[in-house]
Amino acid sequence: MSDNSDVVSRVLERRHGVSTQLLQILREIQEEVGWISPETARAVAAGLGVPVTHVDSVVQFYSFLYDKPPGGYRILFSDNITDRMLGSMALFEHMLKRLKLIRGEVSPNGAVSVDLTSCTGMCDQGPALLVNNRPVTRVTARRVDEICDLVRSGVPLSDWPAEFFRIEDNIRRADTLLGSRYQTGSATRAAIALGRQGMLDEMKRSNLRGRGGAGFTTSVKWESCRNAPGAERYIVCNADEGEPGTFKDRVLLTSFVERVFEGMAIAGFVVGAARGLLYLRGEYRYLLEPLEAKLQAMRNSRLLGASICGAQGFDFDIEIHLGAGAYICGEESALIESLEGKPGKPRIRPPFPVTVGYHGKPTVVDNVETLADATDVALHGGRLYAGNGTRHSSGTKILSVSGDCARPGIYEYSFGVRIEQVLKDCGAGDVAAVQVSGPSGVCLTPDEFRRHIAFEDVPTAGAFMIFGKDRDLFEVARNFAHFFAHESCGFCTPCRVGTTLMRDALDKIADGRGSRYEVNELMRLAELLRRTSHCGLGQTAGNPVRDTWLKFRPAYERRLIRGDFDPAVDLDAALTRTREIAGRDDAAAHVGAEA
Amino acid sequence: MNATAETAALPKVRIATTSLAGCFGCHMSFLDIDERILELMKIAELDRSPLTDIKHCGPCDIALIEGGCCNAENVHVLRELRANAKILVAVGACAINGGLPAMRNRLDVGDILNEVYRDPDGVQSHVPNDPELPLLFDKVYPVNEVVRVDYFIPGCPPSGDTLWKYLNDLILGRMPRLDHALLHYD
């Protein structure tokens, strides 16, 4: 078996043999040779001077890195609840049947494998899937058949119908950020005119808070980074957007990216950083080339590079790092670990990235939208910015709306907008619930629809998933539980084991073998994870179960058995193997349910 | 029985016991309470138990279960005791976590049976399948994965002193607790 030494050497050289670039190195090698064989891993390890186990641990951590051949066509169906609501599972089964595969299995000729993956960020135009990391939207039975034909004929992806890969922005409501006509470079020039301190002062006046979900005051983050001891600093843009139901950063990076890049440069200007990194989730790999092209164009216009817009001492450039399928890398310290070529496991905090971040240096990690908003502050000043929105939540929020509504897509509102307004604008009918900010957020019922999108009321990173009155909220919670168990990094006991226990309990209930016992266990586990988990993933993993049990009890109760306890497994099914061996099917060869 | 008039008036605590997929070590350990059994028998009576040879359990206060569930018959016995007992106690490592028999859980039970019984060169050509033989489960299951269990006494086996302390607590209506000297899993 080849160790692909030519590919390996070429990639290592391109990346200057820097071991912290390991994730990018592996991704680039894999894009050429399909997977990371043991020999390839050894060649990479030798080339970087790291133990091969370090390479192995990175390959085994990320969903999109493979240590076994995944098939020439690696097809992954997006498995967010919104995909399921659009019939994705029937399409998935249809494709498996047509290709004569079981889930995850590689076909005998090595041509294809089909599996599920976490939300790919195409919720407004689903059901979606990825083929070799390229998104295909609006999948129908017919499209499945067409894909199967293309796979059977071995047609290269570049020759597939462009229509398959069409991705729309679907901007339904633009406000001050999305609706403004932006002159590239204007914000950068405005910031330079304000000066570093002046720009920071405007940020303080603006009260701009992080748009990635945490809502930390951005000016405080920038100032802490600026004041932290050390000479080297970094600006990191968190474009991991892994929270199911969130796709607003995708649109910003598609059609408003100069504002994001300028926002990074302005942040660098204020804190004294010369290097920026964009951490782009692996599911948005298709954006890499357009983003690199945009960066080059900005360098050509002196908006990046040395002496930006002629300002002496204002040097800033940006490099793009791709993720490889791990939701946990959206957590800022796990993201930094990933940037350093390691598995994305959250760090011990404190210290926080503003003092000890990328390579141990002071680092600002900001969301895509936050950085774009910073350009607004540069252009119009902080006071004007703060005049919009609410007292504690200034400016606008971009919502990614999906699920049961006539017009899924992007909606920008001033903070303070009521949930019911959003529902009206997107054409939602009779709504049972809205999941705001994804599985780690909250599930709201109609009696709460007069509440406001704002940090002080219903905070959100942007996801807004609508469930019509006939939707099964138990299945929603179960889909989310599967997500958390799949995405848990595995570092800490409560989340590693607890998310699996919760998922299994919900599966047991779904199987018709659950009782109040399972519900009690779920509530207890949710509380334990909230209190003892190492990071936000574990801490919020129990939210969907807790919310849906509280607000949609009948969805659980109609599935529960009448007794107070059911065995851990289907005991009759547990006799299948020995029934087969013994060739028996008499009454004593079965165990019934308890009377 | 040499019961006094007073103790004769009180109904006796009925205790059922069974060994499912156990080695009987926990039952032997129970007998390690030695002469204290005389004290016990003044206030307690055994129902279904290997020690009495009563075949089926009636209503009782405490059921002591040794061993996990490895086959269908174990489940029938366990369910009978659970249905009839107010308090069900899983005694010993096997009842609590599957124990030694559960070491087969990582193997396929069909492969095990074939390996043991099929003899390519000799006489045995099939796995015994008489309908009187209980069928094995794919895995050995701890008792609390089959029925609701109220209390657990760990040990392999729990010592006679441990069992004596725990039973006393249960019978006298105290919350059973074991201190450092009496609590062990081996």
Place this chain on the structure above:
Amino acid sequence: MSATDNTILIDEVPVPFKPGQTILDAALEGGVYIPHLCAHPEFAPHGSCKLCNVIVNGRNASACTMKAAAGQEVEVDTPDLHAYRRTLVQMLFVEGNHFCPGCEKSGNCQLQALAYDSEMMTPHFVEFYPHRPVDASHPDVLIDFNRCIQCELCVRASRDVDGKSVFALAGRGMASHIIINSPSGKLGDTNFSVADKAAHVCPVGAILIKRIGYAVPIGERRYDLEPISEEATRCAVEEVK
């Protein structure tokens, strides 16, 4: 009682600390026991087992990673925290194959000792019964992956003390497991030695020195003689003296 400049309150009792000490270290030195499993006095805090979870000024935190600071009010001995600790130990038990009666580490095992400390009478949850082979390839050391609790002490010891990087943790979520740095993946094909720090740092029975199992009779093993809560604080206090 109140805290002063160099004391914290633990369950309302003042405990002194040195600047830079974690709450766990300050507590142990002061004779206050906080259960812990992945922490080791010779290594930096790991923060993965979560057994040392305490309440600091009203919020949950890991005592092993949180620095002590003047004025902190720490709660250790509450019914809720006891319940969390017991549940975390139960999770560790069901995740692997922890069969104490057949384990050479029994009686000297920190996981078992902590389970006794938290009065774990049953692992409670549905057992996973994972399939994890044993690695007996090395002439002197046995690896039983069934018992690994992912504290990464062996990883850190091998990398930072022995300079060999024999062990690493790979996989994500429930698929996390220790891997071995050799082409075959077996310990016997590495330069691991029984003299390595990594051979003696495992708190459970996952890394065992061959041919010395059951050397100490039942009744005289480490945690037969005293509960882990007393041993840990006694050692910490003795070290200070």
